Amino acid sequence: MAVAASGQLNLDESPSWGSRGVDCFEKLEQIGEGTYGQVYMAKEIRTGEIVALKKIRMDNEREGFPITAIREIKILKKLQHQNVIQLKEIVTSPGPEKDEQGKPDGNKYKGSIYMVFEYMDHDLTGLADRPGMRFSVPQIKCYMRQLLTGLHYCHVNQVLHRDIKGSNLLIDNEGNLKLADFGLARSFSSEHNGNLTNRVITLWYRPPELLLGATKYGPAVDMWSVGCIFAELLHGKPILPGKNEPEQLTKIFELCGTPDEVNWPGVSKMPWYNNFKPAKPMKRRVRELFKHFDRHALELLERMLMLDPSQRISAKDALDAEYFWADPLPCDPKSLPKYESSHEFQTKKKRQQQRQHEEMAKRQKLQHPQPHARLPPIQQTGQPHPQMWPGPGQPIHNAQPQMAAGPSHHYGKPRGPSGGPNRYPQGGNPGGGYNPNHPNRGGQGGGYSGGPYPQQGRGPPYAGGNMPGAGGPRGGGGGGSGAGYGAAAGNYPQGGPYGASGANRGPNMGANRNQYNWQ
Amino acid sequence: MPGVGEMEAAAAELNAQQAVGAVANALEKLVARNDLVTAATIAEEGGGKGRGVAAFRGLRRPAISIEKYMERIHSYSLCSPACFVVAFVYVDRAVHRRPDLLVGSLNVHRLMLTSVMVASKFFDVMAQSNAFYAKVGGVSNAELNNLEIELLCLLDFNVNVSSHEFESYLSHLEKEMLASKTHPNFANHSGIGGQQNYV
Numbered sequence: 001m002a003v004a005a006s007g008q009l010n011l012d013e014s015p016s017w018g019s020r021g022v023d024c025f026e027k028l029e030q031i032g033e034g035t036y037g038q039v040y041m042a043k044e045i046r047t048g049e050i051v052a053l054k055k056i057r058m059d060n061e062r063e064g065f066p067i068t069a070i071r072e073i074k075i076l077k078k079l080q081h082q083n084v085i086q087l088k089e090i091v092t093s094p095g096p097e098k099d100e101q102g103k104p105d106g107n108k109y110k111g112s113i114y115m116v117f118e119y120m121d122h123d124l125t126g127l128a129d130r131p132g133m134r135f136s137v138p139q140i141k142c143y144m145r146q147l148l149t150g151l152h153y154c155h156v157n158q159v160l161h162r163d164i165k166g167s168n169l170l171i172d173n174e175g176n177l178k179l180a181d182f183g184l185a186r187s188f189s190s191e192h193n194g195n196l197t198n199r200v201i202t203l204w205y206r207p208p209e210l211l212l213g214a215t216k217y218g219p220a221v222d223m224w225s226v227g228c229i230f231a232e233l234l235h236g237k238p239i240l241p242g243k244n245e246p247e248q249l250t251k252i253f254e255l256c257g258t259p260d261e262v263n264w265p266g267v268s269k270m271p272w273y274n275n276f277k278p279a280k281p282m283k284r285r286v287r288e289l290f291k292h293f294d295r296h297a298l299e300l301l302e303r304m305l306m307l308d309p310s311q312r313i314s315a316k317d318a319l320d321a322e323y324f325w326a327d328p329l330p331c332d333p334k335s336l337p338k339y340e341s342s343h344e345f346q347t348k349k350k351r352q353q354q355r356q357h358e359e360m361a362k363r364q365k366l367q368h369p370q371p372h373a374r375l376p377p378i379q380q381t382g383q384p385h386p387q388m389w390p391g392p393g394q395p396i397h398n399a400q401p402q403m404a405a406g407p408s409h410h411y412g413k414p415r416g417p418s419g420g421p422n423r424y425p426q427g428g429n430p431g432g433g434y435n436p437n438h439p440n441r442g443g444q445g446g447g448y449s450g451g452p453y454p455q456q457g458r459g460p461p462y463a464g465g466n467m468p469g470a471g472g473p474r475g476g477g478g479g480g481s482g483a484g485y486g487a488a489a490g491n492y493p494q495g496g497p498y499g500a501s502g503a504n505r506g507p508n509m510g511a512n513r514n515q516y517n518w519q
Numbered sequence: 520m521p522g523v524g525e526m527e528a529a530a531a532e533l534n535a536q537q538a539v540g541a542v543a544n545a546l547e548k549l550v551a552r553n554d555l556v557t558a559a560t561i562a563e564e565g566g567g568k569g570r571g572v573a574a575f576r577g578l579r580r581p582a583i584s585i586e587k588y589m590e591r592i593h594s595y596s597l598c599s600p601a602c603f604v605v606a607f608v609y610v611d612r613a614v615h616r617r618p619d620l621l622v623g624s625l626n627v628h629r630l631m632l633t634s635v636m637v638a639s640k641f642f643d644v645m646a647q648s649n650a651f652y653a654k655v656g657g658v659s660n661a662e663l664n665n666l667e668i669e670l671l672c673l674l675d676f677n678v679n680v681s682s683h684e685f686e687s688y689l690s691h692l693e694k695e696m697l698a699s700k701t702h703p704n705f706a707n708h709s710g711i712g713g714q715q716n717y718v
């Protein structure tokens with residue numbers, strides 16, 4: 001029998017748990033709130049370090065410890081990079097003592113398990129949605145370069161993120177950007193070409209090959225999402241806000257032209273190509289629609305938004321693009337302005353007040369700045385914008401006087417066209433699980449996630465239904481659950497057919513009785 | 520850093536019967552040896568559902584052999600053969616972390632059931648639910664969920680197995696298999712605990 005070296009193991013420690021207890025941390029406040037998960041800001045008592053605690057929900061008895069959590073842990077333990085969120089450890093809080101055996105439910109686990117992450121102040125969407133926020137060109141370059149660096153690292157390590165979007169890009173007050181929420185991530189290998197689900201990536205950022213039913217795909221899927229984010233940063237609003245899968249494809253075709261065997265060899269053999277074959281050919285209009293972008297940005301964007309994944313630029317090549325080496329250069333993250341970090345519980349009140357104020361203003365027909373319209377970036381280069389670039393002696397927050405101490409995570413602000421339809425309409429949800437009571441929970445939005453945003457719905461990774469037309473509300477809910485850290489329910493398709501409570505929004509679980517989990 | 524996906528390639532060739540046989544062989548030797556040691560201590564502590572390593576201990580020795588039990592798991596769950604090797608890695612890791620975990624005839628079934636299930640969740644493209652494994656393994660869903668958490672904590676959530684590790688364990692298991700074919704009654708001392716060099 002193995003005997004550990006003396007001193008290596010302390011048998012006097014809690015006899016049950018290999019991991020530390022959550023009581024090593026003092027919960028400061030909840031920064032993400034959702035029906036399915038919570039993210040807390042907490043302080044490690046011993047060191048005083050601030051961290052984010054993401055609770056792993058284990059409500060689904062049949063599934064036990066969520067498979068997505070196992071995979072997220074497995075991937076995060078492997079990835080160590082300055083642009084990838086660091087999983088520091090996993091802590092447990094023991095549940096009540098179990099009953100004596102004989103009672104069948106006596107040993108049901110009632111404790112909780114938390115993933116401990118480094119604390120990040122904002123997410124990109126939340127930051128971009130702050131009233132009056134305007135990114136400078138060097139700032140966009142700085143974020144884009146970090147995004148690509150982190151993604152390149154993932155791809156080199158054979159990990160596909162599969163849910164790149166603004167609310168999963170966390171930003172701290174040092175200007176560092178980190179990829180977060182690997183709940184949908186998946187390792188891939190070039191030799192082992194298993195089938196992968198195409199029900200991944202938030203609809204607005206989902207590439208055409210997935211929408212056309214591809215089950216063999218690679219890092220190019222993430223690069224499409226990066227292209228969408230890039231254009232969004234430059235354009236000031238999401239560029240492809242489709243309401244369902246067919247509409248998403250239509251929007252893509254309107255922007256990038258229709259695919260054919262010339263611009264995308266093999267496309268006509270894609271599983272769902274015939275279902276979505278456009279009636280009339282359209283030509284590519286990226287350059288036309290985004291002619292206000294600078295030349296290098298447009299060039300790079302063109303290569304990111306290639307319909308044919310094999311022609312799409314890789315993260316590595318994107319980093320070499322002229323864009324990052326032409327004036328104005330990406331700035332040093334540390335030179336970026338610091339924004340006040342605020343979280344749900346502090347800001348809920350402020351938001352409410354603001355809403356009341358807005359309503360009043362509307363009633364009085366006063367002109368009021370549209371809270372959701374993002375400003376396009378400052379295109380002039382080289383000149384420090386007074387609003388964004390406080391001088392050395394200038395207090396940072398005074399530099400942006402008009403900015404409410406708004407949350408940087410996109411709290412409940414509806415995204416997209418104001419008053420517009422929910423991003424993830426309910427229609428066509430083939431499976432159970434989706435909780436129709438929360439079609440649009442932007443309002444509860446919490447810090448790390450998602451409120452209004454892509455609530456993603458991440459297409460549940462375990463999609464059972466394969467009907468291409470079934471535009472599930474991937475994403476219905478999770479209102480306000482910690483998005484960035486991935487607390488949104490969508491990550492843990494636990495509900496399945498049994499989650500009467502809607503614990504699982506994976507729309508397709510219901511259809512998939514055999515309990516197989518596709519990845 | 521080796522890619523996360525490399526182990527898949529290493530394991531693609533593995534045959535189920537072989538894997539189950541080799542793992543069962545190593546476990547049986549271990550159990551035979553540990554049962555001699557633990558007979559006394561169990562009488563002291565009493566059986567039953569404790570926490571930590573004790574959670575895996577049953578009151579009675581299951582009638583089914585560990586080999587047949589694993590064959591049963593495989594035939595119903597259709598998990599890939601590599602899961603048995605990975606499960607063995609997990610048990611070995613747990614044993615190294617917790618020397619008071621003695622793999623014996625009272626706990627080996629639950630340990631392997633839980634480990635194979637976690638391995639399948641970690642490794643397989645498609646994994647059965649805990650509820651399914653509970654039925655196959657003859658424990659309640661609630662108990663298996665509990666054992667899963669216990670095992671993950673025993674492993675400190677360290678569920679990654681590199682291709683190098685995987686191959687080392689596999690070749691060790693195969694050597695053990697050959698050794699027992701030559702000396703069928705020889706419970707040697709390089710069982711589950713003798714593998715520091717692989718970890």
